[in-house]
Amino acid sequence: MVLINRKDLIDLFHENGYKVTPQRLAIFECIMGRRDHPSASEIHSELKREYPTISQATIYNTLHILRDIGAIQELGFEDGKTRFDPDTSIHVNLVCTACGKITDFTDEDLVKAWIGMVEKTAKKTVGQRLDLYYKCTHCSRMVSE
Amino acid sequence: MVLINRKDLIDLFHENGYKVTPQRLAIFECIMGRRDHPSASEIHSELKREYPTISQATIYNTLHILRDIGAIQELGFEDGKTRFDPDTSIHVNLVCTACGKITDFTDEDLVKAWIGMVEKTAKKTVGQRLDLYYKCTHCSRMVSE
DNA sequence: CTCCTTATTTGTAATTATTCTAAAGTAATA
DNA sequence: TATTACTTTAGAATAATTACAAATAAGGAG
Structure with a gap:
């Protein structure tokens, strides 16, 4: 099980030239916190409580960045939904x-x-x-x- | 490599209570014939040459049946497309x-x-x-x- | 072989996940 | 603190898939 912590994530953002925003950290911690590989819309629903104006575009944008820097694994399914796993190890x-x-x-x-x-x-x-x-x-x- | 032939497929359809139609056979043989795990729209494009009126609904309906009877494997990807593999073995x-x-x-x-x-x-x-x-x-x- | 029943196909509209866009906001650097 | 480029936002646009109702055809009975 390879799970990245908050500090490592912040470093990862900086190393890759991305800014650190509260939304980005919250999205990652949402995925880390729940153990159920949430979809983009599930993440959006959950975060709207803390960030009422957070938009879908931010969710998707951040998820793609997290995937690109290797912080999460993206899993596409046949039902058209994509779900996200914070464990990027071989499992x-x-x-x-x-x-x-x-x-x-x-x-x-x-x-x-x-x-x-x-x-x-x-x-x-x-x-x-x-x-x-x-x-x-x-x-x-x-x-x- | 587990590839089903035409006769076995016809038996599979009958065993599971499905009728055998030219469209269903053609869709399966399209997936078998190409080695590139086509998407639904790629299958549709190819088959429109032989069956000019074949509809998307038939493609999707048949693909789901083929998956349900174990004749193909369905692979959902992050780009939203789903692709189909005629090899259902562990590979x-x-x-x-x-x-x-x-x-x-x-x-x-x-x-x-x-x-x-x-x-x-x-x-x-x-x-x-x-x-x-x-x-x-x-x-x-x-x-x- | 022909008829009949019911599943299937078709064309189109509806749905839904995701992406795009441009204006407003904010992190990071000097 | 001011600046600049990156980020967020809201909403429109896109594209894959599903739903629907009418037309069609497979397969069994006679």
Whole structure:
């Protein structure tokens, strides 16, 4: 699990020539604070309480910057929504195909095999995404009832 | 590499209570025929030559059915587009982050580690997605020039 | 083979996530 | 503190996907 703290984030912004604004910090801390890989609109809804005038454009702009500087991982889904994960390390996203709940999972053997595979491809990696799709116990119950 | 042939697909449709139509077969064969994980609109454009009146709704409807019966894998991306892979086995999608080109890659050790990881999670898997993001040689050249 | 029922296709409108734009605001530097 | 460029904002524009109702066709019964 690789999670960036506030100070490192501020440094990252400066290193990359971006200014530090309260909105940018709040957006990152929103993603860090919740463990559920929120979408842009979920982040917007949550932050409107603290910043009533925060706009969608700021949310999207900041999310793209955070992705570009490697502070978060962006996960596009088939429902058209994109969700954001503050853990940029090699890990598995356990995704319930019914309710959409996402849980992170790390497995050392898999990480080793992944790194080995990357070496075999001889590619300069800029990121990865490992999803496991399943039905969570709650959603399995729903169907069988 | 798990690729379904035409006869198996027809059986799959019948087993799942779906009718077999020329459009459905053509859409599947379009995805099978090209090796580039096309998007819905790319499939639509290609098939309009053979079926000038084919509608977007049919494309989307069929793609969702193909996904539901396990004939294809659906890959949502951050740019809002969804692309379709006729290989539903455990394999890596090598994705160029600049031009979007996708190449499939299979690594036996990684497959073993993945299966082991799935057992550890004790989840009933319904699918998976393994993406490796990189810049292809062509796009790397573009940047350095 | 023909008819009938029902699923499917079609064309278009509606929806929704994301991007664009230009004016107003603010972080960072001197 | 003043300046300047970057950032935020609000709202319009864009583009992928979905919804809908009428027309069409697959597949089973006779």
